[in-house]
Each structure stands twice: as C-alpha cells, then as structure tokens.
Amino acid sequence: MDNSVIKVTVKIENYVHKTGGNDRFNMYKRVRCTTENGETRYFKELVVPGFLNFAMMNKKFNTLYVVDLNKGKAHCLVAYQNDMTVKYDPDELSDIAAGFKRSGLFFWLGGTLASVLSLIAYGLGIILFPIVLYMGWVYFVRIPAALNSQKIADGLRDQGFPLGGMPLGEAAQPKAAAGEWLQ
Structure with a gap:
C-alpha cells in the first residue's frame, strides 16, 4: 500500500x-x-x-x-x-488500528459462522459468505495497514509536518515577540 x-x-x-x-x-x-x-x-x-x-x-x-x-x-x-x-x-493510532483488527476478526469468525448456518437453513450463505470475507479483510488487513x-x-x-526535535503529541511553544519574556 x-x-x-x-x-x-x-x-x-x-x-x-x-x-x-x-x-x-x-x-x-x-x-x-x-x-x-x-x-x-x-x-x-x-x-x-x-x-x-x-x-x-x-x-x-x-x-x-x-x-x-x-x-x-x-x-x-x-x-x-x-x-x-x-x-x-502514534500510540493512539495504534490502539485504533487494533480496534479495527478486532472488528475484522469478528466479521471473519462471526460472519463465517452465520454464513454456514444460513447456507444450511436457507441457502443465503452463498451470498453472505463473500461479503463477510471482504468486510473482514477490510477491517483486519487494509485499515490497520493504512x-x-x-x-x-x-x-x-x-508533507512537512514537524516531527523531529519536538516530543510527539505536545504543543509547540509560541515565539516571544520583541521585548517580551517567555516564562
């Protein structure tokens, strides 16, 4: 990607x-x-x-x-x-990616089970199974990779974002104007 x-x-x-x-x-x-x-x-x-x-x-x-x-x-x-x-x-984004992975696992496991049961009962699992596989792939693989x-x-x-030299997640300090003191 x-x-x-x-x-x-x-x-x-x-x-x-x-x-x-x-x-x-x-x-x-x-x-x-x-x-x-x-x-x-x-x-x-x-x-x-x-x-x-x-x-x-x-x-x-x-x-x-x-x-x-x-x-x-x-x-x-x-x-x-x-x-x-x-x-x-970056830690918050990693937590969000892990949450999407859990959702993808839910789609894969729960959706596969629902597809098999609906295939046995009504035959709708043939339509449902590819959809849940795709949704599981999006949530488990694609979004966490992004x-x-x-x-x-x-x-x-x-893109020019100032990552270096500044602790991540903190605000940049304003510069003092002429004649002002920074505290």
Whole structure:
C-alpha cells in the first residue's frame, strides 16, 4: 500500500456526528470543509481520534493530515497543526488500528459462522459468505495497514509536518515577540 497521507488546510463548516459507544475515536459523516481558496471539499466518512476532537469544533483554518482508509470513502485524521499547536500521537493510532483488527476478526469468525448456518437453513450463505470475507479483510488487513505508524510518520515527514526535535503529541511553544519574556 502506498503512502496516502494528505495535507489539507481547511475550515470545517459542518458535519453529521455518528453516535457510537467507542471512546477512542469518533466517526463523522458528510464532513464539509472550505479550503483557503474558497473551494469546498467533502469527506464522506472521517474517523477522528479522541485527542483530536477539538479540531472538529475549531471554526478557523487549520492544517489537517488525513489518511485514506478505503479508496476515498473513509479517511482518518492523524495529525493537526495550526499557528500554536501541533498534535500527533502514534500510540493512539495504534490502539485504533487494533480496534479495527478486532472488528475484522469478528466479521471473519462471526460472519463465517452465520454464513454456514444460513447456507444450511436457507441457502443465503452463498451470498453472505463473500461479503463477510471482504468486510473482514477490510477491517483486519487494509485499515490497520493504512494506520501503520511508520508509514504515517514517513508520510507526515514528506508533507512537512514537524516531527523531529519536538516530543510527539505536545504543543509547540509560541515565539516571544520583541521585548517580551517567555516564562
């Protein structure tokens, strides 16, 4: 899988929050953003880790780094940058990838069992079995591969994200203006 980190400078206009029981990340659907040029950009589904939820509420232009998870249908916000703050947490992204792996395992095991039982009872398993195999592959293989922390770090470096010299996940310190002292 190639490097698919996308750097966009946008202001988030509106979205539909998809409710769920997951505290590690939130899912947003139909996210509408405005670029600095005034163009409108849409994200069909956007997975936002818990430590980056404030980026969705901010109503000014920010630089967002997103990863394409499923051929343009779903994206994951992996890093955030504005004038004062730089946020990136590879451990949180690894936890999200592990959660997707668990979902894929559920699809494979539970879906295969349901397919076999429905094949025996009604014959619908012939249709159901390839669908659950594909969904299991997407959740167990494809999405965790896209959220690989080494690939994301390489992609962020390629996009100019300031990874080196700063502790990850912490805010950058503002520079002092002429005549001011930093505390």
